[in-house]
Amino acid sequence: MERNGTRRGFLRMGACGASVWALSGGVRQAEGASTDKSFGHGSFALDGNRIRVFSPAVREPVKVWVAGDTHLHRDDARGEPFREYSSRMAGGYNRVRHVESGELTTPEASFEETLRRAKEARVDLLALVGDVFSFPSEAAIEWAQAKLDASGVPYLYVAGNHDWHYEGLPGSSMALRSEWTEKRLKPLYQGQNPLMAVREIRGIRFVAIDDSTYEILPEQRAFFREQVADNTPLVLLMHIPLYAPGRPVGFGCGHPDWGAAQDRHWKIERRPQWPAAGHTAVTRAFRNEVFSAPGILGVFAGHTHVQSLDVVNGVPQVVTAANAGCGMVRAEFLPAHNGH
Numbered sequence: 001m002e003r004n005g006t007r008r009g010f011l012r013m014g015a016c017g018a019s020v021w022a023l024s025g026g027v028r029q030a031e032g033a034s035t036d037k038s039f040g041h042g043s044f045a046l047d048g049n050r051i052r053v054f055s056p057a058v059r060e061p062v063k064v065w066v067a068g069d070t071h072l073h074r075d076d077a078r079g080e081p082f083r084e085y086s087s088r089m090a091g092g093y094n095r096v097r098h099v100e101s102g103e104l105t106t107p108e109a110s111f112e113e114t115l116r117r118a119k120e121a122r123v124d125l126l127a128l129v130g131d132v133f134s135f136p137s138e139a140a141i142e143w144a145q146a147k148l149d150a151s152g153v154p155y156l157y158v159a160g161n162h163d164w165h166y167e168g169l170p171g172s173s174m175a176l177r178s179e180w181t182e183k184r185l186k187p188l189y190q191g192q193n194p195l196m197a198v199r200e201i202r203g204i205r206f207v208a209i210d211d212s213t214y215e216i217l218p219e220q221r222a223f224f225r226e227q228v229a230d231n232t233p234l235v236l237l238m239h240i241p242l243y244a245p246g247r248p249v250g251f252g253c254g255h256p257d258w259g260a261a262q263d264r265h266w267k268i269e270r271r272p273q274w275p276a277a278g279h280t281a282v283t284r285a286f287r288n289e290v291f292s293a294p295g296i297l298g299v300f301a302g303h304t305h306v307q308s309l310d311v312v313n314g315v316p317q318v319v320t321a322a323n324a325g326c327g328m329v330r331a332e333f334l335p336a337h338n339g340h
Contacts, residue, residue, distance in 0.1 A: 042297065042336055044316050046309060049329050051318055053297050054336040057233040060202045065118050066329040068129035068160065068239065068302025069322040070107050074140040082135070085166035085270075089134035096325045110326040111144065115151040121330075124201050126153050128188075129302040129320065130160025130212060130239030135167070136184040145187055156199050157188040158208040160239040160302065168270035173213040196223040200232075204297070204333055208237045211253045215279065216286040224286065228293040235333070241301035241319050242287045244310035250303065251310075254279060254287025291315050297333060 042055030071093040079086060098105045111132075118126050133140050148155055161173075164180035171179070181194045189197065195217065197208045207227050209220050228234055241247075243254040249262045259278035266273040290299065291312040298316045305322035307329070321327025 044298070046316075046318075049307060049321070049327070050332070051298075051316070051329060052332045052334055053316070054334050055233060055297055056336045057231075057295060058204065058297075058333050058335045060335070062125075062201050062204050062333045063121065063123045064125045064127055064201075064206065064235070064331045064333070065114075065121070065123050066127045066129055066237070066300045066302075066318070066320050066331060067114050067323040067327070068320055069131040069305050069324060069327075070111050070114075071131060071134045071162070071322070071324045072107050072111065072140040072144055073134040073137065074108065074143050075137045076139040078138045082166050082169075085169050086135040086137065088167055088268075089162060092134060093324045096322075099321050099325045099327045105325065107324045108143075110323055112147060113326050114323060114328055115147055115153055118153045119151050123153065125199060125206060126155040127206065127208075127237045127300060128155055128157040129237055129300060130158055131162045131302060132157070132160070132188075132323075133163045135162060136164055136180040138184060141184055141188070148188075156197065156206060156208055156237065157190075158197075158237055158239060159185060159194065159210050159212045161212045161214075163212070165269070165271065173272060177210075177213060196220050198227055203233065205232050205234045206237060207234055211238050211240045214240060214252050214258065214274065214283075216253070216283040218282050221282055221286045221289070224289070224293075228295060231295040233295050233297050233333075234293070235297050235331075236290060236299045238299065238301045240303045241310075241317055242290060242299060242312075244312055244317060247310065254284050256284075298331070300329060300331065 042053060044051055044053045073090045073093065075086065075090065093107050095104050095106060097103070132144060159177065159181065163185060164177045169176065185194070195210045199206045205227055207224065209216070209224060238253065240253045241251045243251050243256070249255050249258050252258045258274060260273050260276040263274040290296065296315055298318065301317065301319050304319050306319065307321040307327065308319045310317045318329050320329040
């Protein structure tokens with residue numbers, strides 16, 4: 001079927017059973033979405049875990065791999081005082097199935113394989129979208145940092161809800177994130193603000209926003225607004241995906257049903273229960289602003305451990321399979337030419 005000289009393609013994601021219509025200049029809109037000038041009048045194509053995003057706003061090709069939820073749990077004697085708070089997650093991902101081969105592997109082997117393949121592919125950026133660690137173990141963080149440094153692969157890290165969480169340790173989520181970011185995770189940010197950072201590569205801004213508490217802070221919303229103000233092509237990197245119609249509360253950043261009534265895991269994870277009032281107004285507004293921002297090329301996240309694709313206002317949101325089993329998304333951002 002032809003429209004304006006371009007081809008509509010029907011894309012299927014076998015991994016999650018989801019499918020979307022993709023076409024140049026637009027896509028099937030999510031329920032309740034409005035048509036606007038986001039996504040740079042571009043298109044995208046998805047094949048397995050490879051997504052190609054085409055936009056006239058992109059000047060040169062940029063290759064980015066997205067990996068999250070590795071759940072490294074290496075520990076040593078320094079972690080002994082925290083065994084009470086790390087024991088459950090320490091036993092959670094010892095042996096997992098490789099997403100491609102189906103053979104048993106380990107998170108450490110998967111992380112090393114990801115770095116090796118990223119280096120071979122000469123990626124412009126490896127986006128680590130959270131839960132690289134199952135808890136903030138010094139041994140695991142030092143091991144990962146050494147592997148990253150040795151690989152030479154450029155990377156951008158944003159925290160997930162497990163990276164800074166010792167289960168059962170007293171304190172609010174905000175306070176614990178701040179404490180363990182400063183004590184353990186700080187080197188991974190390479191001098192940038194842990195809550196919000198940007199890396200520009202050949203005219204595309206890759207913006208990392210930490211939503212690992214499920215909420216967005218006013219200063220993060222202001223930072224995002226600054227990044228989109230001049231319509232520079234932008235890719236958003238987060239741990240928890242943004243709410244998309246039809247998705248469960250696990251797609252919790254901005255989900256209208258998020259709150260205490262839907263929080264089934266707070267006792268298991270030994271953390272404060274989500275608030276009864278649900279999301280803050282800032283979080284809800286941020287989610288809506290992302291999907292209506294001019295120039296946004298896509299949103300990439302983790303958290304659910306299952307690869308998925310949603311399209312809101314023409315903007316693709318891609319969630320990567322867990323890197324514990326070597327899951328990753330291989331994204332390419334390409335100039336749009338005639339026929340794309």
